[in-house]
Amino acid sequence: KAGVTQTPRYLIKTRGQQVTLSCSPISGHRSVSWYQQTPGQGLQFLFEYFSETQRNKGNFPGRFSGRQFSNSRSEMNVSTLELGDSALYLCASSWGTDLYEQYFGPGTRLTVT
């Protein structure tokens, strides 16, 4: 069974630009969670989607948004990029009916210059 895929794997953007990241979960998984990981902050929860509905959102500014499509694929968008948004962005999928184990994609490394 194919794992979680994320595109693109690497991205370099300039301050003020916006970016869209994509995540395709494991087949059959309906929940997708997004995380930001930086060296000093560990894994920070962004949001979780299930059946196209956001069920929870972390403590991030409104510049961070996401959505989920009917095929469970998910996207996250960051508008008006700041230098501090440079991070590894991870998505994780799970069955979603209860919060059992999550499986991570390889991540998208975003660098903002």
Add this chain to the structure above:
Amino acid sequence: QKEVEQNSGPLSVPEGAIASLNCTYSDRGSQSFFWYRQYSGKSPELIMFIYSNGDKEDGRFTAQLNKASQYVSLLIRDSQPSDSATYLCAVNPMDSNYQLIWGAGTKLIIKP
């Protein structure tokens, strides 16, 4: 506020020895517990999960859960240099609102 605590390390263990990683959590109603391994620059990889009190073994890995004391541990037997990584503990608390609570991770170094 629900919290998960891990010693940041680094924890240095000789090759072939047992590495013991610990994690404590604040929410007594927590229901499921996960250990992830993360190599530098890579994404976390699920290596163990445990739901019931006691031990769960999978190859060289053993997860131990003690709900009364609110801790979960991971033992790695016959440690190998390839086990050198950061180990993340995650907990699914009661009323999780679909969010795992993560520890900051313990860096493990296996010395040849």
